[in-house]
Amino acid sequence: MIRDGATHLAVATDHVIESFRNNLWPGYKTSEGIDPDLWAQFPLLEEALVEAGILVWPMIEFEADDALAAGAAAAAADPRVDRVLICTPDKDLAQCVRGTRVVQLNRRTRTTFDEEAVVRKFGVLPESIPDYLALVGDSADGYPGLPGWGAKSTAAVLAKFKHIESIPADAGDWHVNAAHAGALATTLIRDREQALLFRTLATLRTDIPLFKDVDELRFQSPSPV
Numbered sequence: 001m002i003r004d005g006a007t008h009l010a011v012a013t014d015h016v017i018e019s020f021r022n023n024l025w026p027g028y029k030t031s032e033g034i035d036p037d038l039w040a041q042f043p044l045l046e047e048a049l050v051e052a053g054i055l056v057w058p059m060i061e062f063e064a065d066d067a068l069a070a071g072a073a074a075a076a077a078d079p080r081v082d083r084v085l086i087c088t089p090d091k092d093l094a095q096c097v098r099g100t101r102v103v104q105l106n107r108r109t110r111t112t113f114d115e116e117a118v119v120r121k122f123g124v125l126p127e128s129i130p131d132y133l134a135l136v137g138d139s140a141d142g143y144p145g146l147p148g149w150g151a152k153s154t155a156a157v158l159a160k161f162k163h164i165e166s167i168p169a170d171a172g173d174w175h176v177n178a179a180h181a182g183a184l185a186t187t188l189i190r191d192r193e194q195a196l197l198f199r200t201l202a203t204l205r206t207d208i209p210l211f212k213d214v215d216e217l218r219f220q221s222p223s224p225v
Helices: 041-051 064-076 091-096 115-122 126-136 151-161 178-202
Strands: 010-014 055-059 084-086 102-106 111-113
Touching: 010 041, 010 064, 041 055, 055 064, 064 084, 064 091, 064 102, 091 102, 091 115, 091 126, 111 115, 115 126, 126 151, 126 178, 151 178
Parallel strands: 010 055, 084 102
Antiparallel strands: 102 111
């Protein structure tokens, strides 16, 4: 990234895997199952990044994804910033994309996702991604979504209503197969509170104070050996 011209950057790490979300949902992801040899390398990674002159945000109460979301929002608020690249393929971060100004970059495939690309991939706007994940579920993070709510039906409903609380109880207006819509409506009415909880789990925090000035993210020369 630096060779390609990046002048300001930061790396967020999950210094502790568990976060406030584990108190909200017992099945949320934990550090269980992580290879001890791999886990032992995490502090070494943070130390190496600092020595390389790169700003590190080690997360404890929050997750690395929260830091990326908060950092992107704060950087985008600075008129001096031309563009913000969130370098991760994680679908959670799609909610942070804003037009062509804040985008996701998958460095392995060199694929950039702006707002139009998010809509093409998920069928919903970035602002609806937490609702989408709440209904569909996210096995990587450990919450199941609602029964029967698949990717296509969820995208069709949220493309029209955007957010869970805006979805009417009458499924006749959902633009989904009538027979299927009735079952989905029954599930949503029954499990609405759980869906809203899952949306809370999927919503990244942007209120974390990570820096006061974007210049704090400017790449510094590595520390002398």
